[in-house]
Amino acid sequence: MRIGDAERERALERLGRHVGDGRLDLAEFTARSERVAAARTAAELAVVESDLPRLPPPPDPDRDRRVRRAALAATWGPWAVTAVVVLTVWAAVALGGGGTYFWPIWVIGPWGALLALGALTGLPLAGPCGRARSRVHRVHAPS
Known part of the structure; x- marks a missing residue:
């Protein structure tokens, strides 16, 4: 060919x-x-090239951006959904004649502050679903 x-x-x-x-x-x-x-x-x-080993594909320059975007969505996505839900509940209660105390701040405020702190410092304070990230060290038993 x-x-x-x-x-x-x-x-x-x-x-x-x-x-x-x-x-x-x-x-x-x-x-x-x-x-x-x-x-x-x-x-x-x-x-x-017959006597040379096959090379791995060259690094994908867009991969890092896609990974960061996915991590951002996995981190902030649940927060945003929760914020919409609690704000909707608060608005429905307030419009129905209930109290106007803005209680959603206690749900979305601290969580958003921790996420923002992690984004600003680069520290992984929590992974997707809010679980703390930690390194797992495996110890292999002798065979």
Whole structure:
């Protein structure tokens, strides 16, 4: 199967990573790069990299942002749902002629303050569902 410039560029990137990992020296990298540039088929590219281990995929730059966004939603989401529920209950009671004391502040205030403190300091004060995060150290029994 014939290849294009994109496949050659990816092969050159992989060779560069092998140089960075110490598997190829610069002379061998230069020779293999010339063979990659001259390659016309996928089989020719495979021969150039046949004796090298398969590399893991390069890091995804958007992954960290997606992880942070998911963690933010998992941390603040339950707080926001709770806030809407207690504010709705308070508003219904107040409109029905009940007391106007703003009691939801005692539900959403301290929890929101702890979440904000964790966000500002970077300390994981609580994980999803409010459980405190801790490191688990496993001790393996001798076999």
